[in-house]
Amino acid sequence: MRKLAVWVGLVLLLAGCRPIVGPPSVAPSSAATAGLPGVGDPIFPLLGNTGYDVQHYTLDLTVDAARNLLKGTATLRSEATQPLAAFNLDLLGMNVSAVTIADAPALFARSGQELTITPTAPLDAGAIFTTVVAYDGTPTPLADPELAFIKQGWNNRDGTIFVVSEPGGAMTWYPVNNHPTDKATYTFRITVDEPNVVAANGVLRAEIDLGAQRTYVWEMAQPMASYLATVAIGDFVRIETPGPDGVVIRHYFPPEDVDALTRAFANTGEMVTFYSELVDDYPFDEYGVVMMPFSLGFALETQTLSVFGPEMAMEGVNAHELAHQWFGDAVTLDAWDETWLNEGFATYLQRLWLENELGGDFLDKGMRQYYENLTVFKTPPPGAVEEATLFSEAVYERGAWVLHALRLKIGDDLFWQFLRTYYARFKDGVVSTEDFIATANEVSGDDLTDFLNAWIYDETMPPIPE
Ligand SMILES: [Zn+2]
Numbered sequence: 001m002r003k004l005a006v007w008v009g010l011v012l013l014l015a016g017c018r019p020i021v022g023p024p025s026v027a028p029s030s031a032a033t034a035g036l037p038g039v040g041d042p043i044f045p046l047l048g049n050t051g052y053d054v055q056h057y058t059l060d061l062t063v064d065a066a067r068n069l070l071k072g073t074a075t076l077r078s079e080a081t082q083p084l085a086a087f088n089l090d091l092l093g094m095n096v097s098a099v100t101i102a103d104a105p106a107l108f109a110r111s112g113q114e115l116t117i118t119p120t121a122p123l124d125a126g127a128i129f130t131t132v133v134a135y136d137g138t139p140t141p142l143a144d145p146e147l148a149f150i151k152q153g154w155n156n157r158d159g160t161i162f163v164v165s166e167p168g169g170a171m172t173w174y175p176v177n178n179h180p181t182d183k184a185t186y187t188f189r190i191t192v193d194e195p196n197v198v199a200a201n202g203v204l205r206a207e208i209d210l211g212a213q214r215t216y217v218w219e220m221a222q223p224m225a226s227y228l229a230t231v232a233i234g235d236f237v238r239i240e241t242p243g244p245d246g247v248v249i250r251h252y253f254p255p256e257d258v259d260a261l262t263r264a265f266a267n268t269g270e271m272v273t274f275y276s277e278l279v280d281d282y283p284f285d286e287y288g289v290v291m292m293p294f295s296l297g298f299a300l301e302t303q304t305l306s307v308f309g310p311e312m313a314m315e316g317v318n319a320h321e322l323a324h325q326w327f328g329d330a331v332t333l334d335a336w337d338e339t340w341l342n343e344g345f346a347t348y349l350q351r352l353w354l355e356n357e358l359g360g361d362f363l364d365k366g367m368r369q370y371y372e373n374l375t376v377f378k379t380p381p382p383g384a385v386e387e388a389t390l391f392s393e394a395v396y397e398r399g400a401w402v403l404h405a406l407r408l409k410i411g412d413d414l415f416w417q418f419l420r421t422y423y424a425r426f427k428d429g430v431v432s433t434e435d436f437i438a439t440a441n442e443v444s445g446d447d448l449t450d451f452l453n454a455w456i457y458d459e460t461m462p463p464i465p466e
Contacts, residue, residue, distance in 0.1 A: 031083060032082075032083035032084055032085040032122030032123070033051075033082065033083065033084075033085055034051065034084075034085050034086040034087065034116075035049050035050045035051020035052060035082070035084060035086070035087040035088060036049060036050040036051065036088075037049055037088045037114050037116075038050075039179045039181055039182075041179060041335055041336050042335055042336065042337045042384075043167075043335075043336040043337050043386065043387050043390070044167065044168055044179075044336055046090075046112075046113060046114070047090065047167075047168055047178045047179045047336075048090070048177055048178055048179025048181060048182060049087060049088040049089065049090065049177050050081070050082075051080065051081060051082050051084045051087045052078045052079060052080050052081055052084060052087050052123075052177070053078060053079045053081055053177075053182055054076050054077070054078045054176075054177050054182055054184040055077045055078060055079060055128075055184055055185070056076070056077045056184055056185045056186070056187070057074060057075070057076055057174070057176070057184055057185075057186045057187070058074070058075040058076075058186075058187040058189070059072060059074050059174050059186065059187070059188050059189070059190075060072055060073045060074075060075070060189045061174075061188070061189070061190050061191070061231075062190075062191040062192075062213075063161065063190060063191070063192050063233055064193065065156070065159050065160070065161055065192060065193065065196055065233050065234065066159050066193070067138075068138050068139070068156040068161070069136070069137070069138055070094075070136060070137065070138070070139055070154075070173065071135075071136040072134075072135060072136070072174070073132055073133065073134050073135075074132070074133045074135070074174045074175050074176075075130060075131070075132050076089075076130070076131045076132075076133075076175070077128065077129075077130050078128070078129055078130075078131065078177075079126065079127070079128050079129075080123040080124060080125055080126060080127045080129065081125065082125050083122055083123070083124060083125050084119075084122060084123040084125075084127075085118070085122045086116060086117060086118040086119070087116075087117055088114045088115060088116050088117070089114075089115045089117065089131075089133070089175040089176060089177065090113050090114065090115070090170075090171035090175070090176050090177070090178035091110075091113065091115045091133075091135070091171050091174070091175040091176070092112075092113040092140075092142065092153075092171045092172050093137060093138075093139065093140050093172060094135045094136065094137040094139065094173075095135060095136055095137045096108060096110065096115060096133060096134070096135045096175075097134045097135065097136065098132075098133075098134040099115075099117050099131065099132065099133050099134075100131070100132045101117070101119045101120070101123075101129055101130065101131050101132075102119075102129055102130060103130075104119075104120050105120075106118060106119050106120065106131075113171055115133070115175055117131065133175045135175070139153065139154035139172045139173045140153075140154075140172060141153040141154055141155050141169060141172055142168060142169050142172060144168075144387075146387040146388045147167075147387070147388075147390065147391070149297055149298060149391075150164060150166070150298060151164075151169075152164065152165050152166065152167070152168055152169025152172070153165050153168075153169025153170065153171070153172030153173055154169070154172050154173040154231075157292075157294055158294075159234065160232075160233070160234035160235070160292065160293060160294075161231065161232065161233040161234065162230070162231075162232045162233075162234075162290070162292055162307055163229065163230040163231050163232070163302070163307075164230070164296075164298075164300045164302070164307050165226065165227045165228075165229065165230070166227045166228075166300060167227055167336050167390065168227070169227070170226035170227055170229055171226075173231075174229075176226045177226070178226050178227075179226070180225035180226070180227065180332045180333060180334060180430055181334055181430050182226075183223035183224055183225050183332070183428070183429070183430070184223060184224065185220055185221055185222065185223060185224065186201060186202070186218075186219070186220040186224060186229060187217070187218070187219055187220075188200040188201070188202075188216070188217070188218040188219075188220075188231065189215060189216075189217050190215065190216050190218070190231060190233070191210070191213050191214070191215040191216075192213065192214060192216070192233055193212060193213055194212055194213060194214055195235070196214075196233050196234060196235070197216075197233070197234065197235065197236045197237075197238070197252070198214075198216035198218075198231065198232070198233050199216075199218075199231070199232045199236060199238075199252045199290050199305060200216070200218035200220075200229075200230060200231045200232070200305065201218060201220040201224060201228070201229060201230055201302065201303045201304050201305055202218050202219045202220030202221060202222075202284070202285065202286070202303075202304055203218065203219050203220075203221070203248075203285050203286055204216065204217070204218055204250075205217045205218065205219045220303065220304070221285065222283060222284055222303075222330070222428065223428045223429075224303045224329070225303075225329070225332045225430075228301070228302050228303040228329055229302070229303070230290075230300075230302035230303075230305055230307060232252060232290040232292075232305075232307070234293070235254065235255060235293070236252040236253060236254065236255075236290065236291075237252070237253050237254075237255050237258050238250055238251070238252055239251045239252075239253060239258065239261075239262055239288075241269065242269075243268070243269040243272050243282075243287070244269055244272055244273040244276065244282075245276065245281060245282070247269075247272055247282050247284075247285065247286065247287060248285065248286040248287075249268050249269050249272070249286070249287055249288055250286055250287075250288040251265055251268075251288040251289050251290070251291070252288065252289070252290040252291065252305075253291045254291060254292075254293040256293075257291065257293075257310070261291055261313060264313045264315075264318075265288075265289060265313070265318060267315070268287065268288070268289075268318060268322065271318065271319055271322050271353055272287060272322065274352075274353055274356055275322065275323060275326060275349065275353075278349075278352065278416070278419070279326050279419060279420060279423050280326070280420060280423055280424060280427075282325065282326075283325060283326060283329070283330035283427065283428075284303065284304045284325065284329075284330075285304070286304055287304055287305075287322065287325065288304075288305060288306075289305070289306045289307070289308045289318070289321070290305055290306070290307055290308070291308050291309075291310060291313065292307070292308065292309050292310065293310075294309070294310075295309045295310060295311045296308070296309030296311075296312070297309060297311070298312065299312040299317050299320075299321050300321070301320075301321040301324030301325065301328055301329060301346070303325070303329045304325070306321035306322070306324075308321075315354070315357075316350055316354060317350075319349070319350040319353040319354065320346045320347065320349075320350040321346070323345065323346045323349035323350055323353070324342065324345075324346045326345075326349075326423060327341075327342065327345035327346055327349065327423070328342035328343075328345070328346060330423070330427045330428060331422070331423055331426040331427055331429070331430075331431050332429070332430045332431070333430065333431065333432075334430035334431060334432045335432065336390065337383075337384050337385050337386070338383070338384075338385075338432065338433055339385060339390050339391065339395045339399075340382035340383060340385070340394075340395045340398070340399030340402065340433075340456070341399075341431060341432075341433065341436065343391070343395045343396045343399050344382060344395065344396065344398075344399020344400050344401075344402055344403060345399075345403065347396045347397065347399060347400040348399075348400040348403045348404065351363045351366060351367070351400070363404075364404075367400070367401065367404045368464070370397050370400075370401070371401065371461065371464060373397075374393070374397055374398055374401070374461055375460075375461050377393075378459075378460075379393050379394050379397065379398055379461075380392075380394045380398075380459060381394060381398060381455075381456060381457050381458055381459060382394050382395050382398040382399040382402060382456060383433055383456035383457045384457065398455075398461070401455065401461070402452065402455045402456055405451075405455050405462070405464070405465055406418070406440055406448070406452065406455075408464065408465040408466075409444075409448065409451060409465040410440075410443075410444045410446070410448075414443060414444050417443050418439065418440055418443040418444070421439055421442075421443050422435075422436065422439045422440075425439065433456060436452075437449055437452045437453070440452060
């Protein structure tokens with residue numbers, strides 16, 4: 001009950017933050033105002049900004065991996081969503097040396113994670129404008145005590161660089177509208193000293209030999225949330241195999257482990273086929289993992305290129321991160337207290353793959369065992385989680401149970417139809433728990449609101465549907 005109240009509060013807060021409305025009785029609607037320094041996320045209110053929508057990021061970075069120095073320019077093509085007098089980007093640390101808008105110098109100011117930019121003249125609503133930020137420094141990952149297992153953002157360990165930003169770390173290495181509600185496409189042009197190799201999201205479009213240095217050009221052609229942007233720099237071998245329907249499977253492995261890892265990840269293409277038939281075509285052009293030469297304690301579904309620690313090289317985890325490419329990456333949560341919309345789906349789809357491999361009633365049997373555990377341990381509900389429980393059992397296991405309960409309630413045929421409809425409707429965008437429930441109601445032709453709310457928000461586990 002208390003969590004539901006928090007959630008209602010979020011809806012009101014977000015409604016209050018909509019940029020179109022503008023402050024009442026302060027200025028006529030045509031007057032340009034500043035965008036807000038946050039989108040009002042219930043957990044991270046300062047992540048993201050309002051007043052504009054980024055369409056494309058071009059990150060032109062020169063990286064000295066040994067010294068962990070980054071010097072770059074970020075070029076953002078954006079659309080103003082209101083008459084805009086000033087706006088913010090999120091950037092934590094780093095030195096900003098210059099900002100231009102449409103090639104004209106713009107004023108800028110720093111405060112915490114907010115980079116406030118004032119164009120020489122206000123931007124009209126609907127204007128497409130280009131912002132260039134020149135910056136440099138040593139990126140420092142975010143160490144959030146509530147999420148102690150991950151240092152968010154740009155990490156350098158012994159000269160190997162990897163980026164794992166969920167939820168807020170993107171702003172440690174580039175200026176960004178740092179919330180999933182503003183997805184964009186990306187070009188990465190990253191120059192490193194030989195013999196470092198650079199992997200990033202999307203497709204490797206070019207390698208430019210500069211002698212002692214090499215530039216890698218990567219293109220992420222489909223929209224991507226900022227927390228899913230990644231770069232890995234180090235000693236990696238690219239292992240490429242053709243996958244189903246033209247999807248290229250390319251992994252980046254440490255040279256000493258290539259043989260073992262090639263075997264461990266050999267059925268990735270079959271998994272792509274399995275999920276494609278279950279849901280829809282794989283949403284991107286390529287897929288693979290980048291394996292760190294040291295343990296991380298987690299794997300992350302960074303778009304088209306999941307980041308792994310070697311201790312996570314397991315079939316179930318591979319299936320989990322791959323499933324996220326559909327649910328989490330192509331269809332993304334719209335607020336950080338709804339991680340179950342990412343993790344519940346990936347956990348459930350991971351078990352569907354394992355059931356496909358192992359046969360029998362692996363999934364249902366396992367789900368019922370988890371049901372007992374969740375009941376005994378009084379695991380809290382998956383909806384409206386707090387910062388410390390963003391990646392808790394509540395989200396993974398009770399999140400997966402929301403889907404299993406729905407499947408048991410409406411039957412397999414309608415459930416698969418629901419899964420495909422939900423995916424098709426929200427692909428390349430973001431989704432809320434409300435959207436989830438509305439889609440289930442629509443596909444089933446039944447009002448399942450109370451039923452699903454109980455599974456998502458009730459403290460105790462509801463009874464298993466017969
Ligand atoms: Zn996951």
